[in-house]
Amino acid sequence: MATATFAASPSLSLNHHRSLVPIQRGVSLNSKIRVPTRFSSNGFTSRIRATSAVAVEPELRTPAQVVTEAELFACPICYEPLIRKGPSGFNVPAIYRSGFKCRKCNKSYSSKNIYLDLTVTSGTKEYNESKPTGTELFRSPVVSFLYERGWRQSFNRGGFPGPDEEFNMAQDYFKVAEGGVLVDVSCGSGLFSRKFAKSGVYSRVIALDFSENMLRQCYDFIKTDESILSSNLALVRADVSRLPFFSGSVDAVHAGAALHCWPSPSNAIAEINRILRSGGIFVGTTFLRVNPSAPPILRALQQSATRTYSFFTQEEIKDLVTTCGLINYTSKVQGGFIMFSAQKR
Numbered sequence: 001m002a003t004a005t006f007a008a009s010p011s012l013s014l015n016h017h018r019s020l021v022p023i024q025r026g027v028s029l030n031s032k033i034r035v036p037t038r039f040s041s042n043g044f045t046s047r048i049r050a051t052s053a054v055a056v057e058p059e060l061r062t063p064a065q066v067v068t069e070a071e072l073f074a075c076p077i078c079y080e081p082l083i084r085k086g087p088s089g090f091n092v093p094a095i096y097r098s099g100f101k102c103r104k105c106n107k108s109y110s111s112k113n114i115y116l117d118l119t120v121t122s123g124t125k126e127y128n129e130s131k132p133t134g135t136e137l138f139r140s141p142v143v144s145f146l147y148e149r150g151w152r153q154s155f156n157r158g159g160f161p162g163p164d165e166e167f168n169m170a171q172d173y174f175k176v177a178e179g180g181v182l183v184d185v186s187c188g189s190g191l192f193s194r195k196f197a198k199s200g201v202y203s204r205v206i207a208l209d210f211s212e213n214m215l216r217q218c219y220d221f222i223k224t225d226e227s228i229l230s231s232n233l234a235l236v237r238a239d240v241s242r243l244p245f246f247s248g249s250v251d252a253v254h255a256g257a258a259l260h261c262w263p264s265p266s267n268a269i270a271e272i273n274r275i276l277r278s279g280g281i282f283v284g285t286t287f288l289r290v291n292p293s294a295p296p297i298l299r300a301l302q303q304s305a306t307r308t309y310s311f312f313t314q315e316e317i318k319d320l321v322t323t324c325g326l327i328n329y330t331s332k333v334q335g336g337f338i339m340f341s342a343q344k345r
Contacts, residue, residue, distance in 0.1 A: 072181065072204065073236075075102035075109075076120050076244040082109065090204055090232050092222065115215040115235035118244035122237075132263045134309050135210060138188070144213035147189045148221075155257060158287050159335025166285060166339070167195045169332065170254060173283045173341045174201075180251025180280075183208055185240050185272070186258035190218030194225075196254070197233040204232045210239055241267040245275040252281050259286040259317070260309040269324040276344035282326060283341045289313050290336060314338060 071090065073082045086098025095116055100109040109122050121129055130136065137143055143151070156162060161169070170192070174182070182202045184193040186209055193207035207218055215235050222228040238244050240255075241264055253272045262268045272282050289311040312320070317340055318329050326342035 072206075072245060072249060073100065073116070073118060074244050074246050074249075075105060075107065076118050076238065076242045077107060078102065078104050079244075079246065080104035081246075090234060091230055092219070092233060092235060093229065095234050113212065113216075114219045115212070115237050117237045119210070119237055119239055120242060131210070134261050135263060138209075138261070139211045139213055141213045144189060144211060144217045147214070147217065148191055152188075152191060152257075155287075155337075159337035160257070160285070161334060161337065163191055163195075166256065167192060169339055170256075170283050171199070171201070173281055174252050174254075176279065177202070177252035177281055179203055181249065182206070182252040182254065183243070183245070183250050183275070184254045184256070185243070185268075186210075186255055186261065187218065188214050188256075190215075190221060190235075192254060192256050193218065193233065194222060194228055197228050197231045198225075200231075202232070202252070204234070206234050206236050208236045208238050208240075208243075210237065212237060241271055243271045243275050247274050248277045250275045250280060251277060253283070255282075255284040257285055257287075259284055260311050262310075265310065265312075265320060266324060269321060269326070273325045273344060278344055280344045281341060282321075282343070283339065285337065285339045286317070287311055288333070288336045288338050289316075 074080060075082060080102055082100045083103050084098050084100050087094045096111050096114060098111055100116065110117055178201050180202060181204045182196055183206045184196060187193045187207040188209060190207045193205060196202060197205040209215055215237055218235055240262055253276060259265055276282065314331060314333065317338065321329055321342045327345055328343045329340065331338055331340040
């Protein structure tokens with residue numbers, strides 16, 4: 001395991017905020033590290049910069065491998081840091097060639113399937129756990145293949161403005177998280193994860209989904225684009241109700257067309273609240289429950305879908321988000337589409 005020492009001004013204790021500040025790789029000694037963390041004080045927020053002298057003493061170093069504590073990921077069982085063995089770097093090829101292990105419960109996590117599997121059931125051989133129908137549907141290779149080949153485009157009928165406009169709207173909310181870590185939960189085939197990574201605005205982007213086939217589709221899209229493949233993007237399989245990150249370690253969370261698919265939206269948003277740093281931003285989109293004035297055909301389609309998914313009113317979404325501890329709730333509505341945002345205290 002690599003050890004690192006930090007020298008910082010007395011006004012900022014990096015040891016105290018270790019979960020908020022990921023270890024930076026590839027920096028020179030006495031270099032200035034831009035820390036994308038803001039702390040609220042007396043009603044205002046500020047960006048903190050720290051000058052850090054870094055000394056690394058790994059137990060093992062070869063031309064091909066290095067053993068370090070994982071910069072961001074935590075064990076989904078005990079939330080302790082993962083030890084990473086493999087090449088340095090935060091991108092799909094580097095993580096694919098790495099192995100991860102919990103230093104507390106000793107469980108190993110594999111990245112052999114292109115994505116890093118950080119589910120609790122990762123590595124099971126006999127045990128199989130079935131999820132609700134709505135979750136299992138998106139694990140289908142057929143649905144995963146069709147998601148960006150007609151499925152997502154049909155959302156326009158429900159008021160969704162289209163991926164490019166959705167991305168621009170989300171980016172407006174995420175301005176406070178520029179330079180930080182963004183997690184795209186329930187990312188599907190990575191439609192927005194790829195846009196976030198390609199923007200170059202974030203230090204790291206994690207495309208996270210429970211569906212193995214969605215993540216494989218994401219890889220199929222990015223492997224043909226070197227600019228994304230070599231960017232600070234990771235593909236991670238995880239449960240949105242048990243996110244594999246330290247508390248307070250993430251600057252932004254995006255959940256596009258996802259809320260209605262989650263088996264327990266309250267558990268998911270509580271987890272999102274846990275991993276966000278103070279001042280961090282959560283942005284989500286979903287379909288609103290159709291009101292009585294909607295066209296009959298739209299009401300019929302949604303009534304059929306409610307057997308599998310949960311749709312909410314504007315008031316219910318606000319109540320859910322604020323009850324889970326997030327503040328500064330805002331929303332934009334267009335037909336049956338809603339984009340909402342909230343912040344960690």
